[in-house]
Amino acid sequence: MKHLWYFFLFTLIWLAPTxxxxxxxxxxxxxxxxxxxxxxxxxxxxxxxxxxxSFGASGKFYxxxxxGAPFEVFFSADQEKxxxxxxxxxxxxxxxxTYAVGGLVLWSAKKGLEAGPEVLKSGxxxxxxxxxxxxxxxxxxxxxxLTRMGLLEQSRSKWVMGENIAQxxxxxxxxxxxxxxxxxxxxxxxxxxxxxxxxxxxxxLYPAVQQDVVLLRKGETNPAARDLxxxxxxxxxxxxxxxxxxxxxxxxxxxx
Amino acid sequence: MGFSASDWAAIGLxxxxxxxxxxxxxxxxxxxxWWLARTGSWWKGPxxxxxxxxxxxxxxxxxxxxxxxxxxxxxVGQLTQSLGLGTLPFTFxxxxxxxxxxxxxxxxxPIQNAMEAIGDRPLEMAATLRAGPWDRFFSVILPLAKPxxxxxxxxxFAHTVGEFGIVLMIGGNIPGETQVVSVQIYDHxxxxxxQNAHRLAGAMLIFSFAVLMAxxxxxxxxxxxxxxGV
Numbered sequence: 001m002k003h004l005w006y007f008f009l010f011t012l013i014w015l016a017p018t019x020x021x022x023x024x025x026x027x028x029x030x031x032x033x034x035x036x037x038x039x040x041x042x043x044x045x046x047x048x049x050x051x052x053x054s055f056g057a058s059g060k061f062y063x064x065x066x067x068g069a070p071f072e073v074f075f076s077a078d079q080e081k082x083x084x085x086x087x088x089x090x091x092x093x094x095x096x097x098t099y100a101v102g103g104l105v106l107w108s109a110k111k112g113l114e115a116g117p118e119v120l121k122s123g124x125x126x127x128x129x130x131x132x133x134x135x136x137x138x139x140x141x142x143x144x145x146l147t148r149m150g151l152l153e154q155s156r157s158k159w160v161m162g163e164n165i166a167q168x169x170x171x172x173x174x175x176x177x178x179x180x181x182x183x184x185x186x187x188x189x190x191x192x193x194x195x196x197x198x199x200x201x202x203x204x205l206y207p208a209v210q211q212d213v214v215l216l217r218k219g220e221t222n223p224a225a226r227d228l229x230x231x232x233x234x235x236x237x238x239x240x241x242x243x244x245x246x247x248x249x250x251x252x253x254x255x256x
Numbered sequence: 257m258g259f260s261a262s263d264w265a266a267i268g269l270x271x272x273x274x275x276x277x278x279x280x281x282x283x284x285x286x287x288x289x290w291w292l293a294r295t296g297s298w299w300k301g302p303x304x305x306x307x308x309x310x311x312x313x314x315x316x317x318x319x320x321x322x323x324x325x326x327x328x329x330x331x332v333g334q335l336t337q338s339l340g341l342g343t344l345p346f347t348f349x350x351x352x353x354x355x356x357x358x359x360x361x362x363x364x365x366p367i368q369n370a371m372e373a374i375g376d377r378p379l380e381m382a383a384t385l386r387a388g389p390w391d392r393f394f395s396v397i398l399p400l401a402k403p404x405x406x407x408x409x410x411x412x413f414a415h416t417v418g419e420f421g422i423v424l425m426i427g428g429n430i431p432g433e434t435q436v437v438s439v440q441i442y443d444h445x446x447x448x449x450x451q452n453a454h455r456l457a458g459a460m461l462i463f464s465f466a467v468l469m470a471x472x473x474x475x476x477x478x479x480x481x482x483x484x485g486v
Contacts, residue, residue: 059446084448127346132429135446160346160428163442171428176327176345 022049022224025070027061029077029211030166031102031138031183035244036075042240043231049224057164059135065090065216072219073228075099075211077165078137082214095215098249099232100241102209103184104141106199109172115179116199120151125158129171129180132161137209139165142181144206172196183209184245191243200245210249263456265432266440273348273436274416277355281363281412282405284356289364290397293371311361315421322354323426346428351436354422363412370404371397407471414467417460 028036033055040051054061058077065071065085074091076082079098085091108115108125119125131139139161146152160177162168169186171177184200187193213232219225231237238248259267288307292300310318325332326344333343344350374397382392398405420438427434429443437456444453 057446059448062448063445126343127428129428132443132446134443135448160430163424163429163446167425170323171345174323174327175329176323176343177428 022222023052024049024072024219024222024225024228025052026054026073026075026228027065027069027071028053028055028075029058029061030055030164031077031185032075032100032211033166034189035100035185035241035246038240039232039237042236043228046231046236047224047227049227051228057135058137070218072216072222072225073213074216075213077102077209077211079210079212082212085214085216090217092215092217092220095229096212097229097233098210099213100211101247101249102138102141102211103188103203103245103247104138104145104181104201104206104209105184105187105193105245106179106201107169107172107182107187107196108179108198109175109196110178113178113197115197117149119179120149120155123154123158125178127160127171127177127180128155128158129160129162129168129177129182131165131168131181132163136162136164137211138181138183139168141206141209145181145201148205188245189243191245208247211246258455260452262431262435263437263440263452266435266437266456269348269432269434270417270436270438273351273355274413276352277359277416278363278409278413280352280356281359282409285360285363285408286367289367289371292364292368307364308361310358315358315419316425318354318358319422319425322357322422326350326353326426345426346430346434348433350426351423351434354426355416355419358419358422359412359415362415363408366404366407366411367401368404370401370407374400403475407475410467410471414464418464 026036036053036055040053044050054071058081061069061071061074061076062081062085065074066088074082074085082091082096086093086096106115106120108119113119113125120128130142133139133143143152146155160171160180162171165183165186168180169182172180172182181201187196187198213229215225215229242248288303292304292307323345324330326336327333328337328343336342336344344353378396378400379392382396387395418438419436420442423434423436423439424442427436427439429435429439437460441453441456441460444450444456
C-alpha cells in the first residue's frame with residue numbers, strides 16, 4: 001500500500017510541470033538562430049510559456065516532420081518546404097506567413113581584404129565559400145548574384161560549399177576561405193556588422209529570401225503555439241528580427 | 257543502375273580515397289602495430305589510447321579540430337604552407353590526411369592482435385635458424401599475421417567509404433575532389449531527391465553488408481585469434 005502511495009506521488013511530481021505551463025516545440029532554420037533566441041526570451045517573459053527549440057537545416061526538419069517529429073511550429077529558411085508540408089496536409093490551413101526576408105552579405109574575416117564586388121571580380125582570393133545552392137536558400141541566392149554579375153564560370157573553381165549557412169560561416173571565420181556569401185543575420189547584431197569586412201549585396205541582385213513559418217498539425221490543439229505566431233507578428237518581435245538585418249514582409253504576402 | 261554523372265564521380269572518388277587511405281595505413285600502421293605488440297614500455301598505454309581515440313570521438317570533434325589545425329592559422333596549416341603545399345581543407349589530400357586519423361584504429365588493432373597472438377616462440381625459432389630481422393618479418397610474421405592484415409585492410413577500406421562527418425566539415429563538397437558518396441547521399445536527402453538518395457544509399461548498404469559478410473565467412477573457415485575492439 002505504501003509503495004503505491006510513493007508511486008502515485010512520484011507520478012504527480014513527474015507530471016506536474018507539464019500540467020502547469022504550456023510548452024511549445026519549435027523547429028528553427030539555422031540562419032534564424034540568434035534572433036529566435038532573443039524572441040524566445042521576450043516571448044517566455046511575456047506569456048509564461050516555454051519554448052523547446054531545435055535549430056538546423058530546413059530540409060532535415062522537413063524530412064523529420066514528414067516522419068512524425070513532434071514539432072508544433074516550423075520556422076523554415078524558405079517558402080517551398082512549409083508549402084510542401086501544407087500540400088501534404090501536415091499543417092494547419094491558413095497559418096502560414098512570411099516572418100522574415102533574409103539579407104545576403106559577402107563577408108571576409110581576412111585582414112587587409114575588403115569584401116566587395118571589386119575583389120569578387122578580380123579573383124584575388126583563395127576560396128569563395130557558399131552554402132550548397134541545391135538545398136540552402138542563401139546558397140541559391142548567392143548563385144543568382146554570381147550569375148547576374150557574370151562571374152558564375154569565372155569563380156566556379158574557387159567554390160567551397162557548406163552544408164548549411166552556419167558551416168559556410170565557419171569556413172570563412174576559421175580563415176580557410178578568404179571570403180564567402182552568408183546570411184546578414186549571422187554577422188549583424190543591433191543593426192551593426194560585428195566583425196570583418198562586408199558587402200551587403202543589393203536586393204536587386206537576387207530574388208528575396210522569403211522565410212515562412214507554419215503551424216503544424218501537432219500544434220493545432222496547443223493554444224500557446226498560436227500565441228507564439230501572433231507574437232512573431234507583433235512590434236517587439238519584428239523589432240528584434242529587423243535588428244539582425246532581416247526585412248519584414250508586407251501584409252500582402254502574409255495573407256497569401 | 258541509373259546513377260547520374262555526379263553520382264558516378266562521387267563513387268569513383270570514394271573508391272580512390274578509400275584505396276589510398278588503406279594502402280597508406282597498412283604502411284604506417286604495421287610498424288606501429290608491431291611496436292605495440294612487442295613493447296613493454298610505459299608508453300604503450302598512452303599510444304594505444306591515442307590510436308583508439310577516433311573510435312569514440314564524434315567525427316564533429318575531429319573535423320572541427322582538423323579544420324582549425326589545417327587552416328591558415330593552425331599549426332598544420334602553417335607547416336604545409338611553409339612547405340609550399342598550401343592548406344589542406346577542401347582538397348583530396350586533406351581528406352586523405354583526415355581519414356588516416358579516422359580509420360587508424362580499424363587497421364592497427366587487428367594487425368596488433370594478430371601479431372600478439374604469434375608469441376615469442378616462432379620468432380626465437382627463426383632466430384636460431386639464423387634468420388635476420390627482415391627475414392623474420394617477411395617469412396614468419398607476415399604469413400602468420402595474414403588474417404589480421406586482411407581484416408585490417410577490409411575494415412580500413414570500408415570504414416573510409418563510410419566516413420561522413422569529417423568530410424562534411426573539412427571537404428567543402430567539391431565535385432571530383434571532396435564530394436564523396438556519403439556526402440552526395442546527404443545532399444540528395446537535403447534537396448528532397450529521395451529517389452536518387454535511395455539508389456546510392458541502397459548501393460552503399462549492399463556494399464557494406466557484402467564486405468563484412470565476406471570477411472566474417474572467410475574468418476569462420478579459418479579461425480584466427482583476431483578480434484577488433486578497444
